Amino acid sequence: MCACVNWRWKQGLSLNEHAFTPTDGGDEILCASEEDLYEVLKLPYILPTLREDRGEIEAAQKGQLPDVIQIEQIVSDLHMHTTWSDGKMSVLQMAQAAQARGMQYIVISDHSHGLGIVNGLTPARLWQQAEEIAAANEEMGPDFRILHGTEMEIKADGTLDFDDEVLARLDFVTASLHVSLNQPREQVMKRIMTALHNPHVDMVAHPTGRLLPDRPGADLDMEAVLATAVATQTILEINANPSRLDLRDSHVRRAVELGVTLAINCDAHHVDHFDFLHYGIATAQRGWATAALVVNSWPLEKFLAFLANKGK
Template sequence: MNNREVAKIFADVANMLAIRGDIIHRVLSYRRASEAIQELGRDINQVYEVGELTDIPGIGKTLAEKIEEMLTTGKLAFYDKLAQEIPPSLVEMLKVDGLGPKRVKQVYETLGITTLAELDTAAKAGKLRELPKMGAKSEAKLVKAIEALARHGDDRTPIGEAWPLAQQILAELEPLPGVVKTAVAGSLRRMKESIGDVDLLVAADDAAPIMDYFVNMPRVESISGHGPTKSSVVLLNGMQVDLRVLPIERWGTLLSYFTGSKDHNVRLRELALKQGLSLNEHAFTPTNDGGGADSAEILCDSEEKLYQVLNLPYILPTLREDRGEIEAALNGQLPQLIQIEQIVSDLHMHTTWSDGKMTVLEMAQAAQARGMQYIVITDHSQSLGIANGLTPARLWQQAEEIAAANEQMGPEFRILHGTEMEIKADGSLDFEDEVLARLDFVIASLHVSLNQPHEQVMKRIMNAMHNPHVDMIAHPTGRLLPDRPGADLDMETVLQTAVSTQTILEINANPRRLDLRDSHVRRAMELGVLLSINCDAHHVEQFDLLHYGVATAQRGWATGEMVVNSWPLAKLLTFLEEKGR
């Protein structure tokens, strides 16, 4: 068995235990083990052979024995025994948005449904609406969710998994003799929220030793192709990675071509033809040149030179989707996109007061170390019990700790006191106005009942945005990539309301959210919506997720003046005061 197969069995066991109703700690132990093996950069068989299974995070003696059983026998007796009680096919139902373990167990025990296809058939036939707390509306929503799963059930990888992996591989390739430059290419360099496979580029004169190293990396499961300038492999986690090597003097055209998008490249080639040039990944060539293959090549060792040949300003990879960037460049109207260096604060984070892992002071010190000038502490509000949400009494206790931390941080850094307040299922807000008025900054968020009908969930978010004490809506739709699409919001109405109420909308930088999504950011820029790019950090390490949010903002053409956490503190405080909160 390989890494993927072992990880899948542990993941299935976790889900089957959840459906059975086992204690959460047992479920989580298998789930964490699955994730650790999925992320393992070595063949698990080799790890077993050298006796290092318990060195894998989350793998203790009991789970190590189960891994050994799978690797030596090709099966797991515990899984087989569990499968007699909980059919493994039930696990597929958990991929349906809004369908949790308890409901899956209910439809299995009540109706004898064991597969997703049977569930779909039963729902369309009206057989689920009689179940407790189901009803016709919930049944109809379930049908739509199954249809959505069928539409989106592809093999694309979330950027939060693909980006770190690509960086790890490049870090291995960079020290090799002869390597001059390395880069990520394709949709991953354009920072799309999911990618099909990973494209990597290397500049070097001698490709052979680099290719040999690449195809023989410990994380490689199989080799799909191994040529002189291109190789393709499948990793232990199932992801395909392609590597191309060309000389440094052709780096600009190579990087541009393989970054894409296809439509952007077509436009570049059209511009080249208007100048009597042919453009491919190797070079520009005059179309009327009668000489040899290399007689009049125009080489570009950087992308900047490529765009100069075309009489264009440099276009950032995050814009290259043929969504008007060529026209804007030709007309001198490319936006000055927000850059990560401009971000001077984070307005959304959690501490040990709710579900965070670090103290107020630790979060402040980590933010300052990353160049920030101020932060807002926004722990969850009281009704979100699963996150240890704060009552008003605890809020005022927290205020004392924030004051002490401010004293310790000194005058060059400021900690503001805020909350991430729940927009409750009935549409009411979790705190009264007199509580909100005492806080420096108020976030409102949807976490529960995201599957409510459109009219109901829209009423909830509109109620929050029209409250003068609410300064920002965090992760507006509540989506989680890749499986939870989020609330059924009319985003045009949300964006227009944000303008009229002066409500800031968040671009949540956590790669599982990226909410607002890039298309909504683009429309927000057209309407004049104020945005904030935040990490929603629960640990200091999560401040490092900021670049995902900045890239999403860039893909939506967001500029620095429209991103409020690029503002100095005085400007933000003036805005909040003038807003009348």
């Protein structure tokens, strides 16, 4: 029996689609709202995203429901693309759109050349892009900051697409698996471990690489991935694109238990994709993630201090 039904019987109530009915035969109890319903049950209100029968009733009974991240707390996005690779808008357009949505800083993270898409960035083009980012920062003024990053390929052979000297010059480095996701576990684990242990890699994006509804993602030992992310202070992404939602909710829940630092990013290739944020927030909430673990809720100074002090 699920915890919810169990608890209801303990309160002496049965529930059908209309009302609660006291099991000792009293009058029906009608509830106008969900909040009323929880009040009748003598429980604190439980957010819809937490209603998974994964311990939320017990946590509510003990007054230990997590204070999960809310969309209003998000001040940054650390993963987006521009016309420098496969995005549709300029650096400045992305920055202005992010600011209009209440963000204070972003990371531009165009694809690296090893992905094999037209326009993947070589180191030479990265440094040209740095000039455009500097100009856009000038244009945006002191209340907004554009950081220069990359979404670097973790290549099929397990090597990373840029040398450490290149990575050291960037503000923020994301590593991603996009290709050869069907490799045997040992091989694909070696690839993601290389990224997690690289001292310049700050985040691993959409860790499993799954694509909904058809591509299941790499056969990763998630327990080892999460533990290594904690040990190396590497951020793991909750990719908010509805075709990814990766990390998925159950992985987020375990990540939160282990203390993994998380980010919720839209992976925007167009300004409209910032609308994906609420999917990422819902996934984070389903995994009981709080603002303390989600870097996008941190002010810029705290975020930069975290990057400076990781000391991998």
